[in-house]
Amino acid sequence: MIEQLHLLILAIILFGVGLYATLGKRNVIKILMGIEIMTISINVAFIALGTDIANGTFKEFTQIFPLISLAVGAAVIAVGLAIVINNYRHTKGVDSDEMSTLKR
Amino acid sequence: MSLVAIYILMILAIVAAIFALESKNLMVSVISLIVMNFFVWGVLLTYGALIIAWIQLIVYGGGFTALFIVVVALTEKQRDETFELWKTILAVVAVVVIVGLLIFAVTQSGITNIVGDVSDPSEIFTILWRDRTTDVILQGVLFFVASVAIGTLFLQHNRKKTKEEIKA
Numbered sequence: 001m002i003e004q005l006h007l008l009i010l011a012i013i014l015f016g017v018g019l020y021a022t023l024g025k026r027n028v029i030k031i032l033m034g035i036e037i038m039t040i041s042i043n044v045a046f047i048a049l050g051t052d053i054a055n056g057t058f059k060e061f062t063q064i065f066p067l068i069s070l071a072v073g074a075a076v077i078a079v080g081l082a083i084v085i086n087n088y089r090h091t092k093g094v095d096s097d098e099m100s101t102l103k104r
Numbered sequence: 105m106s107l108v109a110i111y112i113l114m115i116l117a118i119v120a121a122i123f124a125l126e127s128k129n130l131m132v133s134v135i136s137l138i139v140m141n142f143f144v145w146g147v148l149l150t151y152g153a154l155i156i157a158w159i160q161l162i163v164y165g166g167g168f169t170a171l172f173i174v175v176v177a178l179t180e181k182q183r184d185e186t187f188e189l190w191k192t193i194l195a196v197v198a199v200v201v202i203v204g205l206l207i208f209a210v211t212q213s214g215i216t217n218i219v220g221d222v223s224d225p226s227e228i229f230t231i232l233w234r235d236r237t238t239d240v241i242l243q244g245v246l247f248f249v250a251s252v253a254i255g256t257l258f259l260q261h262n263r264k265k266t267k268e269e270i271k272a
Contacts, residue, residue: 007151008210012112014144016203017121024195026188029176030125035136036164037121040144043160063156070156070163077168081175088179093133 007048014041028087028094031082039073042066110150110186117143130176131255132146134169141165157253158244177258 014037021034043066050062084094091098117140124136141164148157 005210006110009207010117010147012203012206012210013118014208016199017118017206019202020199021125023198024188024192025125026191027130029130029172029179030133031238033124033133033172036137036147036168037124040141040160041165044143044144044148045158047148047151047156053229063153066156067159070159074163074168078171082173084175085178095177102219 004048007044011041011045011048014038014044026096027100028080028084028096031096032077032084035080036073036077037067039076043069110147113143113146113150117147131173134172134176136204137172138165138169141169161244162247166251169253170251172248173255174258177255177262200232221269 018034018036018038021037022031025031025034046066046069047060050065065086083099088094088097120136120140120143124133124140127133127136141161145157145161145165148160
């Protein structure tokens, strides 16, 4: 017996872990990892909410939304990592407090 | 039995995610992220979401891992020594409050829908062979090996460089 609730709780906890990284970490690579974990948790939530309530089956169509989310998340993290490398060339560090020097 | 296996997969995914964020060594963090992706892949497979499970494993577990490893190797800061006690405590408190509220809301909503077409985790392997996903497995393994190889090459190159600089 696999319930929708278990998957939703997993998604919420993973989202919390990712949120902790974005709030409490200063290393930009860790923050990007947190954003990736949050994206994964949103995909899991999409899958959990895609159940057909009437007959309890899984809808194949619901996997389209996580696919879009995955593509957008891919672009976000690729750009983020590019910014990290660019910032490292200027400041020789990966601290989020030093990101203000990007405008120079 | 199957429910216990799924609980174990979920708990391991959460533990791997926390370990990825808390590890001081950034390479270990990236490897923990791969492990977390594998556990989430297992959970999604047991729920019957085959397409998204595989695509997530390939894109996040494979492609992004390679990107992360390259960035960690290029930035030459393989250790994360930054730690602020008050910031961490505030973040943990905020996250605990938000997650607690969300879990309370979800559990009180009365959701009891049963999902997934796999009742026994051992059926996963049957499904993998039946749906001809072995080539996708090979792609995932190839991505994983390639990412680890690229990371190792970068690390070795940097170590050689620093040793030569020290000698000079």
